[in-house]
Amino acid sequence: MTIAYLNGEFLPLEEARISPMDRGFLFGDGIYEVIPSYDGKLVGFGPHIDRMHQGMGFIDIKHELTHEKWREICEGLMAKNGSGNLGIYLHVSRGADVKRFHAYPEDVEPTVFGFAFEIAPPPVADRNKATGYKVATTEDLRWQRCHIKSTALLGNVMHFQHGFSSGQNETLLYNARGELTEASACNAYVVKDGVIATPPLDNQILPGITRLMLLDILRKHSDIKVEERVVTMDEVANADEVWISSSSKEVAAVVEVDDRAVGDGKVGPVWEAAQALYSAHKFDY
Ligand SMILES: Cc1ncc(COP(=O)(O)O)c(C=O)c1O
Numbered sequence: 426m427t428i429a430y431l432n433g434e435f436l437p438l439e440e441a442r443i444s445p446m447d448r449g450f451l452f453g454d455g456i457y458e459v460i461p462s463y464d465g466k467l468v469g470f471g472p473h474i475d476r477m478h479q480g481m482g483f484i485d486i487k488h489e490l491t492h493e494k495w496r497e498i499c500e501g502l503m504a505k506n507g508s509g510n511l512g513i514y515l516h517v518s519r520g521a522d523v524k525r526f527h528a529y530p531e532d533v534e535p536t537v538f539g540f541a542f543e544i545a546p547p548p549v550a551d552r553n554k555a556t557g558y559k560v561a562t563t564e565d566l567r568w569q570r571c572h573i574k575s576t577a578l579l580g581n582v583m584h585f586q587h588g589f590s591s592g593q594n595e596t597l598l599y600n601a602r603g604e605l606t607e608a609s610a611c612n613a614y615v616v617k618d619g620v621i622a623t624p625p626l627d628n629q630i631l632p633g634i635t636r637l638m639l640l641d642i643l644r645k646h647s648d649i650k651v652e653e654r655v656v657t658m659d660e661v662a663n664a665d666e667v668w669i670s671s672s673s674k675e676v677a678a679v680v681e682v683d684d685r686a687v688g689d690g691k692v693g694p695v696w697e698a699a700q701a702l703y704s705a706h707k708f709d710y
Contacts, residue, residue: 428505430539449518453577456480457516461672465508469634469710506541544673550701552692557680561588565598565606585609605656611669612636616695622652635670642706666693676700
């Protein structure tokens with residue numbers, strides 16, 4: 426039985442109830458996070474909560490939640506759901522109003538929700554054993570505020586479905602100029618001649634916490650060169666390696682893009698080095 430957190434209370438997930446007038450339900454008016462944890466140890470707790478508070482600031486949700494309060498919620502969810510490999514989902518919506526009206530209402534209490542779900546064990550940095558991902562590509566047709574981790578995910582859901590319905594694990598997205606943005610639920614990278622490149626942080630992509638930690642770890646603990654710059658889809662097509670990253674996948678090697686092999690079609694050596702460094706240092710954050 427999954428134990429959830431809702432507005433100050435831990436309770437069985439199937440007993441958790443919110444109003445249909447909740448603006449999260451009516452408008453997707455909310456912010457969320459997913460924090461991975463392994464045997465009760467959270468990865469990137471501080472940066473995840475910073476991003477959540479920043480997102481709530483962007484959409485003007487007023488709250489009194491602190492890092493300490495979130496830690497208590499996360500620890501409660503881990504203790505009550507058997508630790509192991511868990512994704513901790515945290516969600517704040519603007520709250521339940523009495524009418525359906527677009528303007529932000531005054532005096533509504535945010536709805537605070539959390540639950541835990543099982544995630545796969547983290548990848549082992551061994552290119553002979555690693556899962557190679559296959560991805561589709563499509564034009565990024567989401568909104569122009571992709572830096573906000575909004576619960577309004579229909580654009581991402583439709584892009585994910587595009588790849589999923591043809592048997593792919595993810596969908597890489599590109600803008601009208603043919604530049605890589607990210608994937609429907611991951612950040613994206615290319616590797617050429619040993620140099621990693623990933624699109625810069627702007628309104629076109631989510632500032633992924635795995636991306637933040639990976640780039641920091643690579644810069645602090647290796648001499649592998651990393652560039653944050655525009656990456657074209659031609660570069661994706663000619664890359665030696667392509668990766669995607671997210672909290673639950675960590676760094677994942679892509680071996681096929683639109684049914685064409687990436688490089689030699691195998692998981693590559695730069696991925697192996699990067700994932701090894703990530704595995705060694707991820708609990709520092
Ligand atoms: C659109 C999008 N980009 C990137 C990511 C990766 O972010 P993180 O590393 O914080 O999980 C996610 C994760 O959900 C996402 O939804």
